[in-house]
Amino acid sequence: MSRDTAPPGGAAARVEQAEALAANGIGCFEWEPASGRFTLDDNGLAVFDLLPEEYNGQADDLGQRIPEDESARLTALVADIVAGRADSYSTYFRIRLRGGGTRWTHTQGQVVRHPAYGAVRVVGVLRDATQELSHSALRLLAESDRRRQEDAMREVAHALAEAMSVADVVDVLTGDQSMRRLGTQGVSLGVVEQGRIRLVAAVGTTNAQVKELQRARLAEPWPLNDAVRSGEPLFFTSLxxxxxxxxxxxxxxxxxxxxxxxxxxxxxxxxxxxAMSMVYEGKRSFSAEDRTLLTAWSSAIAQSLQRAMLLDRSREIATGLQNVMLPRRIPDVPGGRIAVRYRTAREGIWIGGDWYDAVLLADRSVGLAIGDVQGHDTEAAAIMGQLRIAMTAYAREGHPCESVLAKASAFLAEMDAERFATCLYVHVAPATGTVRAANAGHLPPLVRHADGTVTWWEVAGGPPLGLPVEWGAAVYPHSRFRLRPGDTLVLYSDGLVERPGEDLDQGLARLAAVLSAGPADLDALADHLRDSLTERIDAEDDAALLMLQLDGSPDA
Structure with missing residues (x-):
């Protein structure tokens, strides 16, 4: 055989390199970290499940196919290459497919540095490695995903355990953090009320549009209604x-x-x-584990929702009872304005004994009272209502402030309720600014002047109202003060300043600071005090606020 004679079929037997790569499903890439350019051949695009028109040649565009946890690991590899700590890499990672599933992928790359100016370029290959990995590896991955989902639901359930109202439950379920943990893009929540389901939350483009579900009859064919009527979950994976x-x-x-x-x-x-709905983007199936987990999780949500509904109802009843006991109307005061605020307790029993009242007297002066009956129960509220009415009657009869408190103390003692009450009664003549005040164990009033400065008034006083008759008649000396035009007199109960484990002086100093920094308008100032000092969700005491502001300015 001559030296230049080719073996039979030699040319046909040669296989092109590109054909060999294609036959094995191997794609090639070239990556420039500095510019972000990431060039993929057709095989590489197929591995990433991308069409040519879906990819513009930038590494960032591949993020849509790489789960977040995988992306974080790949980012660490990139950092090593850019920093010069590595010249090659080989790793497995998952790719998210357009159908919602995932595939294992293997990639291998080599750094090529320009000899003159050190520019970095990475060339490499990638391939589908799903069949290469054992079934046990995929099973471990599925178990890892399930544990991650269980952890996410556990964290959300922990937050739900602290919910004190239906609004709190809604905030937890529809918060960005919860939805991100659960992998859902839409959540809606409805509660059953008198044969209807009332939608209390709808987050997500689709959910927020369904206005007809705001208050639908249970008999109507809506998915939330069907879930309520059947008591069984509904799962859909096909539009x-x-x-x-x-x-x-x-x-x-x-x-x-x-x-x-x-x-x-x-x-x-x-x-x-x-019932609640969870809407997903990209999810194509619900495994048996998914269904079991969601069903169990819905039970935890139901327990939190039921507790929140009962708390809301209790709070509503308490507020209603308290409002009945408090004055229905605050009088208009010639030469001044009055503002009142009241907040029920948010923990424990929400019915309390804090109260306030304002009565316009015959001489166009005004009597202001604020007090607190011992206890937090329906009896305290009932006693508070009777005591308030009695004090109003004594004030209308024209008795001086020290007599009003003495008569009110005797009235409470004769009720034989074994309760005492603190009270501060103030008589104000807006035309002159003259103030007479008597105190029965209550916290001192304070005045905010027109320039924002705050003054405390030390009012002479006596014991709380309602002490036993055999202890002798209580005496309540009075003190005199003067308000200037534009001054604001502030009466309050201890629920506005006291906090567990804190010295009372700290609460009083906080009240003075908040009052000084507040707006000049009376109603805005009252809102400012209420919102700043009663925002705690663990408040165990109710709080009352009564404010009188004289018309005019200091120059009047």
């Missing part, structure tokens, strides 16, 4: 199937990116008290 079952919702979901939804009944003590 067509969802529209076939609920054609009236077709116009709301048209053009949506939602790929799956779960509608969960919220069952507490064997009764459906509401």
């Amino acid at each position: 067509e199937t969802f529209i076939d079952r609920y054609p009236r919702l077709a116009r709301y979901v048209a053009g949506t990116r939602a790929t799956a939804a779960a509608f969960l009944p919220l069952i507490a003590q064997g009764r459906a008290i509401g």
